[in-house]
Amino acid sequence: xxxxxxxxxxxxxxxxxxxxxxxxxxxxxxxxxxxxxxxxxxxxxxxxxxxxxxxxxxxxxxxxxxxxxxxxxxxxxxxxxxxxxxxxxxxxxxxxxxxxxxxxxxxxxxxxxxxxxxxxxxxxxxxxxxxxxxxxxxxxxxxxxxxxxxxxxxxxxxxxxxxxxxxxxxxxxxxxxxxxxxxxxxxxxxxxxxxxxxxxxxxxxxxxx
Numbered sequence: 001x002x003x004x005x006x007x008x009x010x011x012x013x014x015x016x017x018x019x020x021x022x023x024x025x026x027x028x029x030x031x032x033x034x035x036x037x038x039x040x041x042x043x044x045x046x047x048x049x050x051x052x053x054x055x056x057x058x059x060x061x062x063x064x065x066x067x068x069x070x071x072x073x074x075x076x077x078x079x080x081x082x083x084x085x086x087x088x089x090x091x092x093x094x095x096x097x098x099x100x101x102x103x104x105x106x107x108x109x110x111x112x113x114x115x116x117x118x119x120x121x122x123x124x125x126x127x128x129x130x131x132x133x134x135x136x137x138x139x140x141x142x143x144x145x146x147x148x149x150x151x152x153x154x155x156x157x158x159x160x161x162x163x164x165x166x167x168x169x170x171x172x173x174x175x176x177x178x179x180x181x182x183x184x185x186x187x188x189x190x191x192x193x194x195x196x197x198x199x200x201x202x203x204x205x206x207x208x209x
Contacts, residue, residue, distance in 0.1 A: 005206040012199075016196050047085030050132070053192070064205075065142075074131070077132075144194065163180060
C-alpha cells in the first residue's frame with residue numbers, strides 16, 4: 001500500500017470515529033439537559049465532526065467510483081457543519097442575552113434577532129439535504145451500500161427539506177410538523193456502522209493490482 005493509500009485509509013478511519021461521535025453529540029444536544037459550558041462545547045464539536053465524517057465517507061465511496069456529485073456532496077456537508085455550528089452558537093448567544101420586553105420596540109428588535117437564527121437554521125438544512133441526497137445517490141451502485149441505503153437516504157433527505165420549506169421560517173418541530181433531522185441522523189449512524197463492518201474491503205481495494 002502506497003502513501004496515498006495509507007492517507008486515504010486514515011481518513012476513512014477518522015471518518016468512522018467522527019461519525020459515531022456525531023451520533024452522540026447530536027441527540028445529546030436535543031434530548032439531554034446539560035450545563036451551558038458543556039452545551040457550548042458540544043455545539044463547537046458538532047460541525048467539525050460532521051465535516052470530517054463526510055470526508056471519510058467520501059473516500060470510502062470513491063474507492064468504487066469518483067464522481068463530481070460526490071465532490072459536491074462532501075463540500076455541502078462541510079458547509080453544513082460550518083452553518084450548524086454558526087446557527088447554534090448564534091441561537092445560544094441570543095437566548096442568553098434575552099432582554100426584558102418593556103415595549104413594542106424591544107419586542108421587534110428581539111423578534112428580528114430571532115429570525116436571524118431561524119434563517120441560519122434553514123440554510124443548514126439546505127446544505128445537509130444537498131450533501132445527504134448526493135451521498136445517497138452515489139450509494140445506489142456501490143457494492144457495499146446498494147439500493148436500500150441509497151433510496152432510504154434520498155427519501156429521508158427529500159422529506160427533511162420538504163417539511164422545512166413548508167414551515168419556513170419556523171422549524172417543523174415548532175410549527176406542529178415532523179422534524180426529519182433525527183431520522184436523517186439515524187441513517188447517518190447506519191452509514192457509519194456499515195463502513196465499519198465493511199472495513200476490510202478497503203484493504204482489498206487498495207491492494208488490488
